[in-house]
Amino acid sequence: xxxxxxxxxxxxxxxxxxxxxxxxxxxxxxxxxxxxxxxxxxxxxxxxxxxxxxxxxxxxxxxxxxxxxxxxxxxxxxxxxxxxxxxxxxxxxxxxxxxxxxxxxxx
Amino acid sequence: xxxxxxxxxxxxxxxxxxxxxxxxxxxxxxxxxxxxxxxxxxxxxxxxxxxxxxxxxxxxxxxxxxxxxxxxxxxxxxxxxxxxxxxxxxxxxxxxxxxxxxxxxxxxxxxxxxxxxxxxxx
Numbered sequence: 001x002x003x004x005x006x007x008x009x010x011x012x013x014x015x016x017x018x019x020x021x022x023x024x025x026x027x028x029x030x031x032x033x034x035x036x037x038x039x040x041x042x043x044x045x046x047x048x049x050x051x052x053x054x055x056x057x058x059x060x061x062x063x064x065x066x067x068x069x070x071x072x073x074x075x076x077x078x079x080x081x082x083x084x085x086x087x088x089x090x091x092x093x094x095x096x097x098x099x100x101x102x103x104x105x106x107x
Numbered sequence: 108x109x110x111x112x113x114x115x116x117x118x119x120x121x122x123x124x125x126x127x128x129x130x131x132x133x134x135x136x137x138x139x140x141x142x143x144x145x146x147x148x149x150x151x152x153x154x155x156x157x158x159x160x161x162x163x164x165x166x167x168x169x170x171x172x173x174x175x176x177x178x179x180x181x182x183x184x185x186x187x188x189x190x191x192x193x194x195x196x197x198x199x200x201x202x203x204x205x206x207x208x209x210x211x212x213x214x215x216x217x218x219x220x221x222x223x224x225x226x227x228x229x
Contacts, residue, residue: 044216046217050214
């Protein structure tokens with residue numbers, strides 16, 4: 001199975017900050033990496049697919065990059081509605097594993 | 108508008124069974140891989156099972172293999188998860204999720220249902 005390591009597990013940031021979350025995989029997965037956002041009590045929401053493709057309707061302050069084993073999700077200017085947990089997920093092979101999540105909290 | 112509505116969750120004793128359903132609308136499930144993803148209370152996301160549009164390709168996480176069975180009724184546009192030999196560690200919110208692309212493997216989960224809570228406890 002492909003192991004997913006997200007870092008940090010949590011971070012505190014202020015509105016307007018630039019935030020970067022990292023996801024590392026235990027083997028190369030090319031660009032088969034997705035990012036999701038989950039707010040408390042809500043359903044996960046797809047943000048980025050295939051490492052760097054912004055899903056339609058997702059604000060452009062979100063971006064993804066990387067390939068192989070190292071990936072990043074960047075939020076260029078944090079808004080109050082961005083405080084949430086972010087998960088990466090590999091779609092390279094079954095079982096389709098998720099990272100453990102990064103909680104973005106208000107400083 | 109794509110909608111997914113899960114049902115069938117509840118309280119069950121260890122060793123018991125439950126059948127979850129996911130009624131889809133706004134698209135035809137026969138064209139997409141459909142998955143179940145679960146989330147234990149206060150924990151992260153865990154992919155559980157997936158089935159291709161035709162039903163010819165089925166996948167399970169090791170944690171549920173041999174105990175859970177995924178199926179679909181394309182005529183009813185509904186996905187199912189039969190869960191047997193339930194354990195305390197199966198306690199979670201179970202989401203059904205639609206895949207983003209019309210392939211036979213998971214690519215990305217672009218629509219999720221609201222989830223149904225399964226509690227395994229005596």
